Amino acid sequence: MDVTFPFDFLRCIQDHPKRDSCLGVLAPVDDAFACEDCGFRYSLVGGVPVFRPERWQVTDSWFEEMYAGRSRIDELESPYLCDERRFMAAFADQRSLTGPCLEIGCGTGLFAETVPQYIGLEYALESLFAKGFESFTRLCGDARRLPLADSSMECVFSFNTLEHVPELERTFEEMDRVLKPGGMLVLKPAWHCTRYTTELIPVLPYRELKARQKATKALLPIIQSKLYKSLTWLPWRIQRRLTRRPNNPLRWGRLTPYHGEAWISDADATSSIDCHEGILYFISRGYVCHSHPTALRQLLAGHDIVVLEKPAGNRG
């Protein structure tokens, strides 16, 4: 087998009686990777190892279809994620990152050149075959079970992805697990996705809405105002902050994603996460928040990029 990428950090994601996953070391065998502990074999499809847990396979192929036949080269020319790419390149430079750096939800790999030792993880296999992405390290897998060793990544980053991941607390645990002590975490999901968006309430005419949805539509100018958001979010955030404890559990909301023809930004979200809640999860585990260094900045966090640093030593 022609293994063009480093595989020493790869680990088995099968169920394990004592912990969340097997995490056995994987060794190349024929045209696959086999777990040295449980023997499970992970196939390589077009040079990409596939780690999607079978019981979590989504039945609809919406994301696969969306990514089919895409070109990374063409997409790099578009303004999409341009500022974010510049941010990551400057960040890697400032922090003198040497890698490996994991991107969760890499799509067609637009960030591949911004960090050293790039590893792109994506659920949709098709995206990893995008033209111009072939020479990079790509893994097809699920954010809820990262196929990587504990403390193996210097940086984990994710843009516009976590809102599509169900069981978010599992994903947060996994990001923490694979990060090295002193490692950096950069998160920018679509924070605060809403049910009224996934229900297309802003764009559907009143006649197509149920009574509850009609009321929401009528109130949208108020619901979407800064004042209303502050009045509803701020007391909740203060309460969450005052009652937090070490290793605070993550609170997030489940949404029913819309995967139809009409297009409205973030209607395809599966999860609603509050930016402050995400920060709280990590600072209650000893992380330092570089992007929002004070309690006030954290309480007022909006749709921001969040930068966190994992504690270097042992946590008590």
Ligand SMILES: [Zn+2]
């Ligand atoms: Zn195994």
